[in-house]
Amino acid sequence: MRPLRYTRATEVEQAVATVSADPAGAFLAGGTTEVDLVRLGVAPHDLLVDINDLPLDDVEDLPGGGLRIGALARMNDVARDPRIVARYPGISQALLLGASEQLRNMASMGGNLCQRVRCAYFRDGVSPCNKRDPGTGCSALDGQNRGHAILGTSEHCIATHPSDVAVALVAFDAQVHSIGPSGARMVAIEDFYLQPGDTPHIEHPLEHGELIVAMEVPALPLAAQSLYLKFRDRQSYEFALVSVLAALQVQDGLVADVRLALGGVGTVPWRARRAEAQLIGAPATTTSFVDAAAAELRLAVVREHNAFKVPLAQRAIVRGLSEAMAVAAPGGPR
The missing domain is CATH 3.30.43 (Uridine Diphospho-n-acetylenolpyruvylglucosamine Reductase; domain 2)
Structure with a gap:
């Protein structure tokens, strides 16, 4: 023992x-x-x-309409907070789709951001794994890699980041606040997650003993029209094969603003910036959505068992954008 x-x-x-x-x-x-x-x-x-x-479980209003979410706030409490539901429905949906009811009652927001990968080779404790034992190799490269990443990978690691809510927070430019031995600091959440490169065991910039105390989500009117879709092997509690956070603003038939992020396909919560850039100013049509999805997945690196994620992610993006456009339309669903 x-x-x-x-x-x-x-x-x-x-x-x-x-x-x-x-x-x-x-x-x-x-x-x-x-x-x-x-x-x-x-x-x-x-x-x-x-x-x-520790007194870190509150959800507080920020000047201008943003929110500060304490690191010890429980997933269910945040998901059902009326302010989250109204201002950031994509965050609420991501949390509710992220785990079982029992787990959401226990799991903290800060812990969710820092959760480790679900790669079986990492968790079995014996297989070669650069994330667990640097320098030993990556068993997933030529092993069972159906659930593994196709974006942000390296020859040292292809494990997928498991968090759902992190995908939404990345899309909305959230900030992570922490206190450590060197004092307090803030890190943009997109910089908080590190792609594996040749150091897959380093997943974030926190030093040992540094504690996440809160995350702040800035005011973003577009976020009130957001949605989160999750595609998985079963509809009950399961990790994503592909997920998408989408929010869209359309003016005169053209995309005026867009937020798009993916889960289940990246070694980090994946902000789809290529797709976003291609969509701005483009017609808000299925053709534009298809082209943007193809542009985002063009750099995907697939393995023997996970090539299906490319067309699945492309279809997920198109569906997410189409549903987001319907939400944003006057009189659309809320």
Whole structure:
């Protein structure tokens, strides 16, 4: 049996100091990911610092109409907050599609952003895996890679980032706020997630002992017309094969503004910037949506079992944009 040490923190500074002082320390919030990894022997932590007593679970209004979401706010609470539903329905939908009801009642927003990949080779604890044991290789490259990434990959890792809500937050230019041994800082969420390159074990810029305390979503009128679609092997609790966050503003038949992000296909929550750039000023038609989707997936790198994700992602983008256009239309569904 593996021995574990456990303590509870009542202040942010105390939690940060305790974890940063011990290389084997880690924060424990909902525990829906961390406890699994400890049990599997994948997480190297033997000191768990419980942070659930910290005052980080509020959702607060920001000047101008944005929202600040505490890192310990539970997924279900955020998904059903009337302000989230009204201003950022895509975030609400992503959260509700992200896990089972029981998990959403436990899982924290900060923990969701930092959850580890679901690659079976990473989690089995014995297969060569550069993310778990740098330099050992990537078993997924020539193994069972049906669920793996086709965008942002490298020869060292093709694991897909699992978070749904992170896709929506990336689309809306959210910011991640943290406090660590070096003090407080803010990181744009698109910079928070690092593509694997030749260092797949480094997934984000947080230093050891640095704690996410909140994420801020700026005011964005377009977000009120957003939606999140998730395509998976089963409609009950399952990770995405492909997902899409779409929001669209149309003026005089042309795309005036658009937000588009993908899940299930990237090593990070994938902002579809090529597609966005091609759509601005283009006719808001199915033809334009098809062309933009093809442009975004042009750089996809497929493996033996996941090539189907390219046409699936293209169709998902077209459907997401088409449904977003219907939502944005006068008298459209809300």
